[in-house]
Amino acid sequence: MSSRVLRKLQGDKDKEIVDEVSDTETDTPVSGGARRKQLNINRYDLLNQHSHSESEVKEDDNETEAAKSCEGESHDIKRKKKKKKKKSGKHVNTQRSSEDNADIDEVERSVREVNRLLGENYVPKVATPPNVKHDKSNHRKNILSIQHKHLNPNNELKRIFGSKIVQSEHKRKNRGGGRGHVKPTTMVNCKENWPQVGKSGLSMSYIENKNGLQYFTYEHSQSYRQVQNKFLEAVESLNPDNIVSIINDHPYHVDALIQLSDLCKLSEDLAMAAELIERALYCLEYAFHPLFNVAQSNCRLDYRRQENRALYITIFKHLMFVGGKACYRTSLEFCKFLLSVDPDGDPVAIKLAIDFYAIRAREYQWFIDFVTEWDSTKNLLQLPNFAFSLAAAYFYIGDSAKADVLLQDALFMFPGVLLPLLEKCSVQTDNRVAYHPFFSNADDQKKQPPALNQLILLYVNRSYHVWKDSDLLPWLEKNVHEVLDRVEKNDPIVGDCEEKRLKRYLGPLPQTIARHILLSDLKGVSPLADDASGPVLSFDPLPPKDSINIYTRPKRPAVPINNSNPLGIFFRSILPTFNPYNIPPALEPGREEEGAIALAEGGENNEGGDLRRSVASLVDAMRDLLNNIHPGVPNDADGEENDDSADDDLT
Numbered sequence: 152m153s154s155r156v157l158r159k160l161q162g163d164k165d166k167e168i169v170d171e172v173s174d175t176e177t178d179t180p181v182s183g184g185a186r187r188k189q190l191n192i193n194r195y196d197l198l199n200q201h202s203h204s205e206s207e208v209k210e211d212d213n214e215t216e217a218a219k220s221c222e223g224e225s226h227d228i229k230r231k232k233k234k235k236k237k238k239s240g241k242h243v244n245t246q247r248s249s250e251d252n253a254d255i256d257e258v259e260r261s262v263r264e265v266n267r268l269l270g271e272n273y274v275p276k277v278a279t280p281p282n283v284k285h286d287k288s289n290h291r292k293n294i295l296s297i298q299h300k301h302l303n304p305n306n307e308l309k310r311i312f313g314s315k316i317v318q319s320e321h322k323r324k325n326r327g328g329g330r331g332h333v334k335p336t337t338m339v340n341c342k343e344n345w346p347q348v349g350k351s352g353l354s355m356s357y358i359e360n361k362n363g364l365q366y367f368t369y370e371h372s373q374s375y376r377q378v379q380n381k382f383l384e385a386v387e388s389l390n391p392d393n394i395v396s397i398i399n400d401h402p403y404h405v406d407a408l409i410q411l412s413d414l415c416k417l418s419e420d421l422a423m424a425a426e427l428i429e430r431a432l433y434c435l436e437y438a439f440h441p442l443f444n445v446a447q448s449n450c451r452l453d454y455r456r457q458e459n460r461a462l463y464i465t466i467f468k469h470l471m472f473v474g475g476k477a478c479y480r481t482s483l484e485f486c487k488f489l490l491s492v493d494p495d496g497d498p499v500a501i502k503l504a505i506d507f508y509a510i511r512a513r514e515y516q517w518f519i520d521f522v523t524e525w526d527s528t529k530n531l532l533q534l535p536n537f538a539f540s541l542a543a544a545y546f547y548i549g550d551s552a553k554a555d556v557l558l559q560d561a562l563f564m565f566p567g568v569l570l571p572l573l574e575k576c577s578v579q580t581d582n583r584v585a586y587h588p589f590f591s592n593a594d595d596q597k598k599q600p601p602a603l604n605q606l607i608l609l610y611v612n613r614s615y616h617v618w619k620d621s622d623l624l625p626w627l628e629k630n631v632h633e634v635l636d637r638v639e640k641n642d643p644i645v646g647d648c649e650e651k652r653l654k655r656y657l658g659p660l661p662q663t664i665a666r667h668i669l670l671s672d673l674k675g676v677s678p679l680a681d682d683a684s685g686p687v688l689s690f691d692p693l694p695p696k697d698s699i700n701i702y703t704r705p706k707r708p709a710v711p712i713n714n715s716n717p718l719g720i721f722f723r724s725i726l727p728t729f730n731p732y733n734i735p736p737a738l739e740p741g742r743e744e745e746g747a748i749a750l751a752e753g754g755e756n757n758e759g760g761d762l763r764r765s766v767a768s769l770v771d772a773m774r775d776l777l778n779n780i781h782p783g784v785p786n787d788a789d790g791e792e793n794d795d796s797a798d799d800d801l802t
Contacts, residue, residue, distance in 0.1 A: 295448040295491040304478040339433040353438040369458035403434040405461045406690040425472035448491035454498035479511035500667035506540035515544040535565040536610040563648045567593035575615035603656035612673045666693045
């Protein structure tokens with residue numbers, strides 16, 4: 152250990168400075184009355200310094216002595232230090248390779264010297280070697296870690312289309328007046344035409360820290376609860392105008408934004424639907440607790456609480472819209488976040504979608520590591536999406552032997568995937584595959600329970616784009632014929648897999664999977680009648696049975712329904728309480744059927760065209776309302792006046 156470090160550790164005031172300056176450096180003027188000052192340092196911080204070479208240590212000692220003895224001429228000493236460092240640079244580089252090999256020994260000697268001086272048996276923590284297995288919880292936390300740069304879809308769009316195109320499009324959309332100070336967010340960027348959040352009535356509180364996990368919950372202010380009750384009444388009133396009026400008065404009411412987004416999606420205005428979801432997510436992120444860190448994956452939100460569900464629903468819808476723009480890496484990061492806030496419960500069953508975005512984002516190795524870590528506790532390979540996606544991941548990284556084994560196991564376990572998948576990919580199969588009973592009769596309920604059939608349809612309709620790859624199809628064809636060869640040889644794996652299917656998937660779908668199907672809204676996939684009995688609310692689909700409620704659904708007012716207006720019938724059909732099998736007494740079955748046929752064909756009065764024009768007019772009016780909002784920049788006086796208002800006021 153160098154003498155400079157020893158002097159810092161001892162901190163002796165009366166110890167004289169040893170002059171080790173070379174003859175060329177003795178001309179520096181020294182003040183005779185200079186004394187050594189007490190060093191207020193943390194002795195353990197010295198251990199964090201890198202080991203220096205002998206030449207650097209001697210030079211640093213000289214610099215320290217000169218600086219301490221010449222306080223009146225500090226400016227000249229600093230200039231001299233710079234010259235010395237430049238002068239000794241080449242000499243240090245010549246000795247660096249040999250001295251770096253002794254870094255570990257130097258650190259150990261420093262630790263022992265500190266222990267001797269302090270008189271303590273201090274044992275430093277040694278870093279875990281890379282070949283030692285980490286704790287499972289820490290590894291699980293690391294595999295779900297999130298990078299903030301991947302949460303912004305614009306970064307991914309810049310990689311795809313180029314930064315100039317994305318920036319020009321961003322400037323075109325954000326024309327208008329400037330904004331005041333905007334709170335920085337990571338999930339969604341605030342747009343110029345959005346009003347300021349202000350006091351939305353949403354907040355997040357910290358509950359506890361348990362086993363390194365931080366638990367949070369959203370809270371609604373008294374004024375927000377009043378607006379929420381009005382919103383629930385608007386939903387039950389079967390009048391969409393009431394929901395729109397809530398948005399006009401409270402532009403950041405989350406559930407109303409979600410409901411209006413679904414209306415825009417039904418009218419095929421996906422851009423406005425996505426923007427409304429972004430606004431809802433921006434409001435939710437604006438209310439984050441300072442300790443709620445998205446990237447650390449150690450924050451938890453209880454889905455049973457009504458206030459917390461909006462974040463799950465909003466992020467799920469947001470990642471679907473982002474994935475529709477081919478920003479698969481961004482969607483993957485949001486999948487990680489949804490899984491990290493409740494990895495045990497997974498209330499929206501995001502595991503059924505994370506494989507798709509991982510493969511499309513070409514994160515093959517991450518997906519393999521994820522399945523390897525989670526399969527032992529979550530049985531991921533018992534789901535068809537993981538069985539086939541894992542095989543594809545190994546194929547893409549070049550491990551063809553492992554990929555063949557996994558793909559054949561997936562075909563044995565889930566034979567009902569093949570023919571629907573090839574049909575979606577528009578691939579003509581040969582006669583052997585098309586008419587072989589192992590695949591052609593796979594969708595028989597005796598061999599494939601309805602719950603498993605729902606999982607297969609979900610995977611096929613979501614991931615068939617992956618299998619359109621020209622490299623995957625020949626590989627799939629080769630393994631399909633090998634599977635048929637083994638089936639014809641009476642391989643015992645056939646009977647074992649059939650027995651497992653009947654045992655594992657017998658019974659209704661779990662509520663989380665049914666909720667996932669409703670939120671995914673994929674064509675050709677819908678939950679069974681038993682899985683979604685009763686009205687389904689788009690802002691809170693299938694609430695858990697052990698739900699912690701602060702709101703109760705109001706009773707629907709007994710208002711006579713006018714069935715002569717096709718626009719009213721359409722709006723009632725998109726509301727969650729609409730039941731096509733429960734015809735009101737005012738409706739006559741015969742006339743209803745005639746009206747449906749006339750509506751489908753356009754009718755004599757072109758009621759179908761009027762309906763579409765009415766819906767388009769409503770959405771256009773809502774778009775103009777949202778886009779023409781140009782919030783002004785509040786001045787200081789306005790800010791002071793706002794501070795005097797009630798904390799529960801809504802914008």
